Amino acid sequence: MPRRRRRRRTIGPLTNITRGPGAWSVHVTRQGRTFTAWFSDAVWGGRQRSLVEARYFRDQLLLRIDPDTRVRRRPPRGTRRGTKMVGVRVEPHVVEGRAYRRAVGEWVDEDGIVRRRRFLVQRYGLEHARRRAAAARKAGVAETRRILLARQRGDAAWRLANAPPRPRQVRDPRSRKGISMARRRPRS
Numbered sequence: 001m002p003r004r005r006r007r008r009r010t011i012g013p014l015t016n017i018t019r020g021p022g023a024w025s026v027h028v029t030r031q032g033r034t035f036t037a038w039f040s041d042a043v044w045g046g047r048q049r050s051l052v053e054a055r056y057f058r059d060q061l062l063l064r065i066d067p068d069t070r071v072r073r074r075p076p077r078g079t080r081r082g083t084k085m086v087g088v089r090v091e092p093h094v095v096e097g098r099a100y101r102r103a104v105g106e107w108v109d110e111d112g113i114v115r116r117r118r119f120l121v122q123r124y125g126l127e128h129a130r131r132r133a134a135a136a137r138k139a140g141v142a143e144t145r146r147i148l149l150a151r152q153r154g155d156a157a158w159r160l161a162n163a164p165p166r167p168r169q170v171r172d173p174r175s176r177k178g179i180s181m182a183r184r185r186p187r188s
Contacts, residue, residue, distance in 0.1 A: 045170035067148035103129035105137035
């Protein structure tokens with residue numbers, strides 16, 4: 001049965017950008033850190049201009065930060081069975097009626113496909129097979145991260161090169177002119 005390739009996650013025109021009341025907001029989260037910015041229509045001179053600036057901010061941010069490497073599925077139960085290492089396990093393996101044990105290192109590559117490296121316990125010994133599986137997984141995860149980072153930065157650079165010119169701010173963002181003080185919360 002041929003392997004099914006998963007669709008590549010791409011950054012669309014509004015990825016990480018949401019519309020709020022009178023403004024666009026950008027929220028990007030990587031490894032527990034959240035980067036946020038707010039682009040008001042009044043400051044940038046309209047809805048479309050503030051969206052252009054929000055996209056520019058997002059693409060500049062994606063040039064600087066690491067890629068999104070989260071795996072969007074539940075990990076199978078027992079993936080650390082007997083090894084106390086994430087992505088490394090010892091499993092039985094049967095060849096022509098003979099039972100063997102092998103250490104398996106698993107990771108998800110840049111296209112969303114699960115990759116595995118297997119090491120026979122009978123050949124390497126249990127501890128050495130586990131260490132080799134962990135090292136193979138670590139190398140695979142690092143290679144995936146490198147490829148995703150290059151892909152993210154290349155896409156962001158292309159979007160910045162083909163983006164419309166940046167708008168100028170129409171108003172000072174710290175100005176209180178035009179803001180109803182009755183609806184505003186007092187500063188603390």
